[in-house]
Amino acid sequence: MSVPKNVYVAVIGTGGVGKAFLSQLEALSHRYLSSPTPKTRISLVYAARSSKAVLANAYHDPIPISSWSDSLNSSSTPPLEPPALADFLAKAPAPGRAVVIDNTSNEDIARSYPIFLSKGVSVVTPNKKAFSSDLDLWKAIFAAAANGSGPATAGYIYHEASVGAGLPIISTVKDLIETGDIITRIEGVLSGTMSFLFNSFMPIGGANGGGFSAEVRNARDLGYTEPDPRDDLNGLDVARKCTVLARLAGVPVASPTSFPVQSLIPKELENVKTGEEFVDGLPQFDAQIEAVKQEAAKEGKVLRYVGTVDVTKGECEVGLRKFDPSHPIGGLKGSDNIFSFYTKRYETSPLVIQGSGAGAEVTAMGILADFIKVCGLL
Numbered sequence: 001m002s003v004p005k006n007v008y009v010a011v012i013g014t015g016g017v018g019k020a021f022l023s024q025l026e027a028l029s030h031r032y033l034s035s036p037t038p039k040t041r042i043s044l045v046y047a048a049r050s051s052k053a054v055l056a057n058a059y060h061d062p063i064p065i066s067s068w069s070d071s072l073n074s075s076s077t078p079p080l081e082p083p084a085l086a087d088f089l090a091k092a093p094a095p096g097r098a099v100v101i102d103n104t105s106n107e108d109i110a111r112s113y114p115i116f117l118s119k120g121v122s123v124v125t126p127n128k129k130a131f132s133s134d135l136d137l138w139k140a141i142f143a144a145a146a147n148g149s150g151p152a153t154a155g156y157i158y159h160e161a162s163v164g165a166g167l168p169i170i171s172t173v174k175d176l177i178e179t180g181d182i183i184t185r186i187e188g189v190l191s192g193t194m195s196f197l198f199n200s201f202m203p204i205g206g207a208n209g210g211g212f213s214a215e216v217r218n219a220r221d222l223g224y225t226e227p228d229p230r231d232d233l234n235g236l237d238v239a240r241k242c243t244v245l246a247r248l249a250g251v252p253v254a255s256p257t258s259f260p261v262q263s264l265i266p267k268e269l270e271n272v273k274t275g276e277e278f279v280d281g282l283p284q285f286d287a288q289i290e291a292v293k294q295e296a297a298k299e300g301k302v303l304r305y306v307g308t309v310d311v312t313k314g315e316c317e318v319g320l321r322k323f324d325p326s327h328p329i330g331g332l333k334g335s336d337n338i339f340s341f342y343t344k345r346y347e348t349s350p351l352v353i354q355g356s357g358a359g360a361e362v363t364a365m366g367i368l369a370d371f372i373k374v375c376g377l378l
């Protein structure tokens with residue numbers, strides 16, 4: 001009987017998405033182990049939140065996945081700096097190797113991916129920062145990865161959940177390109193938060209829309225927003241997703257602030273210190289967005305927040321637009337995203353992907369699916 005390969009997992013970030021990921025990882029681990037001929041054994045060797053971390057005593061003595069929370073809560077160890085974590089994970093015994101799951105939105109951790117990858121440690125993440133900050137970081141990540149132009153001994157990088165949460169967006173873009181299609185335009189509602197806000201604030205028929213600020217609070221409480229909701233409301237989250245998609249499609253977008261992005265943050269709240277202060281201050285500006293809503297309603301339209309990547313022209317654009325209620329974007333529900341891909345093959349009738357684009361469980365699913373792909377490659 002063949003010996004199962006060990007895959008050693010380090011999880012950074014145990015918030016909404018991180019918790020859901022660990023719970024799905026535990027179930028996957030049970031499924032793997034209950035197979036009559038287990039091929040993979042998953043060992044949790046590190047878990048961290050911003051203030052503390054827990055590290056396995058040794059590779060042969062991992063942290064039980066079912067009690068990661070107790071282990072982390074009772075720890076007084078601070079998180080390891082990324083280079084130290086990479087050194088630790090690079091020593092994972094063969095067969096199999098280590099995978100780091102970054103469930104934070106931390107830019108310093110994102111900047112350390114090339115260090116992990118060059119040491120043979122794979123990275124799976126929903127963190128958009130790595131792929132949508134400066135272009136040099138993008139190039140460094142893919143130059144270091146085995147599934148980029150790095151050596152076969154390098155780690156793999158997968159980031160499906162960085163765009164459209166669990167929806168198969170990154171894999172679809174890659175499949176279109178690798179099979180020789182030419183993407184000309186991608187457009188749609190790319191934010192679960194923005195979708196939820198406008199579907200609730202201005203539902204078709206105009207009935208029961210609550211105040212805008214109350215919907216922002218709801219979106220945050222439902223786990224749709226970024227750790228700081230201002231990163232959604234300023235349009236940067238959608239701009240980051242457009243940047244990722246554009247770069248994958250071959251447009252070298254310099255940064256998510258290098259093209260027009262409409263912010264929905266009132267000027268007076270631009271410089272408040274915390275996300276909490278921002279959410280608390282928002283109700284006094286409800287009248288402003290209500291006026292924009294009424295203007296659209298007079299034309300028989302609804303407001304929706306959209307992103308467009310015009311690959312042919314090499315341009316991106318992000319902002320609020322008016323739609324007829326009969327338009328597929330006008331009729332979205334809940335936190336649904338919709339992505340329309342126009343390509344040489346899908347020229348007049350686009351390839352459309354629609355479904356929930358935010359929330360812990362659907363995001364964790366995207367991360368776990370990537371993790372399973374990496375396990376298959378190790």
Ligand SMILES: NC(=O)C1=CN([C@@H]2O[C@H](COP(=O)(O)OP(=O)(O)OC[C@H]3O[C@@H](n4cnc5c(N)ncnc54)[C@H](OP(=O)(O)O)[C@@H]3O)[C@@H](O)[C@H]2O)C=CC1
Binds near residue numbers: 164
């Ligand atoms: N929520 C969603 O629907 C989606 C989220 N994403 C992405 O998933 C990621 C996580 O989102 P979400 O779970 O909602 O956010 P949360 O704010 O709920 O969780 C973030 C976690 O990261 C931890 N963290 C932050 N900085 C560090 C650090 N330096 N070292 C270790 N841990 C750190 C936080 O620690 P602490 O607990 O101590 O605060 C927290 O546990 C983000 O990148 C987001 O963009 C992607 C698609 C959808």
Ligand SMILES: N[C@@H](CC=O)C(=O)O
Binds near residue numbers: 164165190191225358
């Ligand atoms: N805050 C984001 C989370 C997923 O990327 C969103 O609302 O879409």
Ligand code: NA
Binds near residue numbers: 161167168170
């Ligand atoms: Na996705």
